[in-house]
Amino acid sequence: MKYSSATLVDGIVTLSLSRSASISVLDRFLTNNTQIQLKIFCHESSNDIKETQSQIKVEIRGRIGRVVGCLPLQSDASIATNQLTSKDSRDAQNLLQTFYDNLWKQMEQRAFTMQQVNCENSIELDVDEYSNIKGPEKAAEFLKQGHEQMTINQQNNIHHSDATDQMIIKSNDEQLPLSSVLKKYPINRLRTWADGYYVIEIDQPVFIDSNTPELDIDIIVSMKNHHGGYITADExxxxxxxxxxxxxxxxxxxxxxxxxxxxxxxxxxxxxxxxxxxxxxxxxxxxxxxxxxxxxxxxxxxxxxxxxxxxxxxxxxxxxxxxxxxxxxxxxxxxxxxxxxxxxxxxxxxxxxxxxxxxxxxxxxxxxxxxxxxxxxxxxxxxxxxxxxxxxxxxxxxxxxxxxxxxxxxxxxxxxxxxxxxxxxxxxxxxxxxxxxxxxxxxxxxxxxxxxxxxxxxxxxxxxxxxxxxxxxxxxxxxxxxxxxxxxxxxxxxxxxxxxxxx
Structure with a gap:
């Protein structure tokens, strides 16, 4: 996670997915009402798969989160893992996973499920389900274990920010006013609901037929802001x-x-x-x-x-x-x-x-x-x-x-x-x-x-x-x-x- 306008990031990103692969994550600063489009492309590994590709259905699921309060410091995970030796690779993975899980606990979140599609052609995915916004599970705080406590002024600022966010969020299960505002836009596309730092997580692809042969899938994620371009909010x-x-x-x-x-x-x-x-x-x-x-x-x-x-x-x-x-x-x-x-x-x-x-x-x-x-x-x-x-x-x-x-x-x-x-x-x-x-x-x-x-x-x-x-x-x-x-x-x-x- 790098916060710098000196290095530009792509507004269109290709993520490679497979049954054996872990989740794919993309982080960007996005403006309110940024349209996020997903486009699927299946890779065949043999001629037999190519012939039956039109009959293979796949479903893409994931979630979108917006950090509330303090941003995760870009050096947290890197410093923590650099202190571990090569023998501690498992500890490094656990530490990164903990950091990542804690990050999601301080986010507003929306889960999504894209409509089932065939792997025959490269097509854009429409949204099948897009949940209401859920508030963060805990107040935004510095995520690295063992770090010094924040100053009283910083804590007051965060508490004030959390109080403001809670006025909007109300509860994790209650529909938000922001959700009703988003209804005026087409529901077949993913959209952001406020300016901020977003994390887009896409799960492993779900093949409807369990007997489906192994396929590699590319997801092309494009993020077009309300200005009509692909540049991120911080740039x-x-x-x-x-x-x-x-x-x-x-x-x-x-x-x-x-x-x-x-x-x-x-x-x-x-x-x-x-x-x-x-x-x-x-x-x-x-x-x-x-x-x-x-x-x-x-x-x-x-x-x-x-x-x-x-x-x-x-x-x-x-x-x-x-x-x-x-x-x-x-x-x-x-x-x-x-x-x-x-x-x-x-x-x-x-x-x-x-x-x-x-x-x-x-x-x-x-x-x-x-x-x-x-x-x-x-x-x-x-x-x-x-x-x-x-x-x-x-x-x-x-x-x-x-x-x-x-x-x-x-x-x-x-x-x-x-x-x-x-x-x-x-x-x-x-x-x-x-x-x-x-x-x-x-x-x-x-x-x-x-x-x-x-x-x-x-x-x-x-x-x-x-x-x-x-x-x-x-x-x-x-x-x-x-x-x-x-x-x-x-x-x-x-x-x-x-x-x-x-x-």
Whole structure:
């Protein structure tokens, strides 16, 4: 169970069932009135079975549950089983089964039975029976044995949530008001009854004839939300967010292009850098939007599209960091060229891009990345490189401001003061956000704000966009381009150096 908008999940899933197989389970965040369709497909293992397949009837049963109160922490089961040795496999299975059983005890549940169908063709299943909603057997609580007790405030919040749920549920056997509301929809399809975290459990297939030969059955489960797409409830805000960000960066590009057209004769190299950063940012937002839109339209995520979007994101982050270093060093302001710093800058950029790409690929290909050692280890060198880059940026800004102060270049000095203040505010905001994110989603015993998961990724895009907007305003082209001052500065520096040599 992984709660993260960074990794998309399919809206159409194929589950393989057989007589000997155990139950199949699917978990998703779903919106209210999500339509869940089941489609059956039988696999024949011999020609004899194929000839009699049209006479074989099968029945599919299962249940749908919605977690009430706290969500099960995604690392509970994995941490518990990892502490057991290979000799304790039976204990691990028992522990997982206990965890799973306790999970269902804190859910609203509805059992369903699909209509009997022949295995001849691949057909969609209609609902034969769909029970009323039954309330949770116990209050939502942290499921892992031996965990510390929750704080008094968290318990009060859960009790308040349970009281609210009980007003709706009333009893396990009594029909709910929600059930009567669902009657206005067609009863031949499974539907959710509220926003939340759902678990769909499908039992072993029931063959009507006990003499039926062994068959393998695939159940194609499609979950279409009330927006008409297949994207899950926790990922839908990200789809809207990247759509809006595409529009914002398109406006950035248009605005910067117009500025450059008006003053194209006075453009400096740093302003071409700004245009390149805007273009890469626009491509990144388009890549993420295409990734989310594809799964919303077709129900399947394309691994190549996900990897491409992550690599483009790593490239954009690298280019932005290198650009900030260039500004901090005073390129096109107090320096005509970077000299020996150019090789150091290229090396640092390549190093950051490689490490960031490795971290992104490990994160995409690893379950429970918050507790996986490989992902955690890969983030350590990335954090160290970030610290070195930030140190380089701020030391460069201080040195450039000192030169501008000595040369009494008030205009450029004010620009650099605003830029440095912007970066300081961004660093403080980043630290505060990381503390909030860790407290809310990782170092917590009760997760209820699943609707805010998308903010974990969106914050960094918003922060980067705001910094880019500030840079656009500060270093925009103008009729009296005040950036073109480095010649006088270097003339004075050369004269001073020559004078010292003569002495």
């Amino acid at each position: 839908y805000p990200s789809l809207v967010f990247y759509y809006v960000m595409c529009g914002i960066y398109a406006l950035f590009a248009i605005l910067w292009f117009i500025w450059c057209i008006f003053y194209w004769k006075k453009l400096l190299n740093i302003q071409f850098w700004i245009g390149s950063c805007i273009l890469i940012g626009l491509i990144e937002k388009l890549a993420f939007y295409v990734e989310y839109d594809n799964i919303n339209r077709y129900g399947y995520n394309v691994y190549f599209a996900i990897v491409t979007a992550e690599i483009i994101s790593c490239l954009k982050r690298t280019v932005l960091r290198m650009f900030f270093i260039i500004i901090a060093l005073g390129y096109d302001i107090v320096k005509t060229h970077l000299g020996s710093l150019k090789l150091k800058l290229i090396f640092m950029g390549l190093l950051y891009f490689v490490v960031a790409t490795i971290e992104a690929l490990l994160r995409l290909n690893t379950k429970n990345d918050e507790t996986n050692n490989k992902v955690l280890i890969s983030r350590i060198p990335l954090a160290i490189i970030d610290i070195i880059i930030y140190y380089w940026i701020f030391t460069g800004l201080i040195a450039t401001k000192r030169i501008l102060y000595l040369r009494q270049n008030t205009v450029q000095l004010n620009i650099y003061r605003y830029f440095m203040s912007t970066l300081i505010v961004a660093v403080i905001a980043s630290i505060l956000f990381m503390i909030w994110s860790l407290k809310s989603h990782i170092f917590t015993t009760c997760i209820t704000n699943w609707r805010d998961f998308w903010i974990d990724d969106a914050f960094w895009h918003i922060l980067g966009s705001l910094i880019m907007l500030v840079i656009m305003i500060l270093f925009r082209p103008s009729n009296n381009n005040q950036l073109n001052v480095f010649v006088d500065v270097f003339d004075h520096l050369d004269n001073d150096n020559n004078g010292e040599k003569k002495k």
